[in-house]
Amino acid sequence: MNATRESGTAVVSELAPVNRRDLNAALTTMDGSDAFLARFKNDARGCPQPLAWVSVALAPGQPPGTVRLQSGAYFSPTFKLTSVPLRVAIPYPAPYETGYGRLSIMHTGGTGLIALRPTWYALADHSVMTRDVTWHHGDRCKSANE
Numbered sequence: 001m002n003a004t005r006e007s008g009t010a011v012v013s014e015l016a017p018v019n020r021r022d023l024n025a026a027l028t029t030m031d032g033s034d035a036f037l038a039r040f041k042n043d044a045r046g047c048p049q050p051l052a053w054v055s056v057a058l059a060p061g062q063p064p065g066t067v068r069l070q071s072g073a074y075f076s077p078t079f080k081l082t083s084v085p086l087r088v089a090i091p092y093p094a095p096y097e098t099g100y101g102r103l104s105i106m107h108t109g110g111t112g113l114i115a116l117r118p119t120w121y122a123l124a125d126h127s128v129m130t131r132d133v134t135w136h137h138g139d140r141c142k143s144a145n146e
Contacts, residue, residue, distance in 0.1 A: 013116035015052035026089035055115035057085040065109015
């Protein structure tokens with residue numbers, strides 16, 4: 001399900017990049033083999049692949065729930081939604097140089113908030129929702145994770 005404005009146009013949200021100084025913390029929020037995670041590390045051969053941040057939280061007054069993100073072929077671990085926002089790293093959902101892709105969430109329980117620009121409300125009555133996302137791209141070897 002894509003979110004739409006009352007005008008009928010699709011809502012597009014912006015992803016925020018993970019800075020190099022936050023890379024180790026970002027990788028602790030991800031699932032994957034050592035080889036997969038190595039693609040994002042600063043010591044990766046060649047140019048490390050950039051990561052994006054999103055924050056997930058439970059909307060005020062909602063019952064507990066969980067959320068899992070799908071970004072391209074990547075599926076995050078399942079995170080418990082609480083009133084305290086949790087920053088989660090994800091690979092960009094399409095080749096970084098394109099600057100756009102699609103992010104999906106799978107959740108159970110109350111309405112969740114996904115911190116993008118603008119905020120995405122994952123409604124409690126939908127188990128899977130998809131949102132078009134964009135990001136500012138440049139030379140990923142020089143600026144993506146700085």
